[in-house]
Amino acid sequence: MSHEINELAPGVHSFVSARQDAWHKLGVTLDSNFTAQQALEEAHLANWNVRKLPIAFWSDETGDPVDIESRFATVYDNPLTKKVTYLGVVGSYYEPIQNEANVELLDAIVDESGAHFETAGSLQNGKRTFVSMKLPTTMLIGGQDPVDLYLMAMNSHDGTSNFQFAVTPIRVVCANTLRVALKNARSTFSIRHTGSAKFVLQEARDTLDLTFAYAGEFQEMADRMIEESYTTAKFDEMITLAFDMQDPKTKRKQTLVENQRESLMDLWNNSPTMKDIKGTRWGAYQAVTEYVDHFMDIKGEKNKETRSASRTITSPIIAKIKNRSFELVNA
Secondary structure (H helix, E strand, C coil): CCCCCEEEEEEEEEEECCCCCCCCCEEEEECCCEEEEEEECCCCCCCCEEEEEEEEEEECCCCCCCEEEEEEEEECCCCCCCEEEEEEEEEEECCCCCCHHHHHHHHHHHHCCCCEEEEEEEEHHHCCCEEEEEEEEEEEEECCEEEEEEEEEEECCCCCCEEEEEEEEECCCCCEEECCCCCCCCCEECCCCCCCHHHHHHHHHHHHHHHHHHHHHHHHHHHHHCCCCCCCCHHHHHHHHHHCCCCCCCCCHHHHHHHHHHHHHHHHHCCCHHCCCCCEEHHHHHHHHHHHHHHHCCCCCCCCCCCCHHHHHCHHHHHHHHHHHHHHHCC
16 A cells, blocks of 8 residues: 555554544544653554564475575564564664664653654554654744654664654645755764664764754755745756756656646646745745655555655655755755
8 A cells, every 4th residue: 555554453553643633544643742652552663573583495405494694584573463574684784673762762852852752653564663753843934934843763674774863844834844955964864773773872862962953054044045036937947957857758758747847837836835935945845845745656656645644754756856956946
């Protein structure tokens, strides 16, 4: 399914959300902010016991199992069915980081900063887990466009990525996630899955003090963007580069480019979210984020109502387009 939320048992999904109904209508919605323990319990993230098991093949000559050197399968215990579930293949240096360690680190940030948990869950049959928190800093871009700041912790149990923290501004009006590469600011922090990972968690906690500096720099830049005009001609030039629309080689590609351009131009000129920011650099960037979060077709994603939040977490294509368009708008 396009939402990719992990279904641990028939009708039971690994997802919890604070206060408002989730976009995919799955999992548990709580009436108020929740604690680290509730995140683990309600999203069914506790007691997974993620671990490595040897991988073997059976010899054609003897029929005996032969271990594959330096390669292991990662598995976890499904907390509902109790079945051992396969996650991925990793090397000898990989060490699992349990879901409890993820949530406990963020719980310390809650105590110190006043942040609160927003969502938690697992994706892709448990291969990825995530926890998000709303930080106590709300920005008002240009005095009119509200942006909240979130911290998302993402972990992979299949060896495909590091343990990551991302500081993510999200636009309140249409919940667009902004992934931007700001100069002189760190918006992400990664920890490798090695034997020393548990010691590096403290370093991550210290590094996250940069969150508020990031918020200040982001607001300063966004405030400038909302004060600076941006023409339709510049917008067309920007999307041409950001979406690689130059010189389509095939008729199919030409049709795709024409449809993309038409949709983006319609958002730029007519979207209700452009009401107070139309004709500005900030508006140009928001038109792009609205398109990729809500309208752009991506292979394997069919359901428009459920794809926005899952693609924010899983799609490198979306991150690349957003980062590129942000750079171009501010060039």
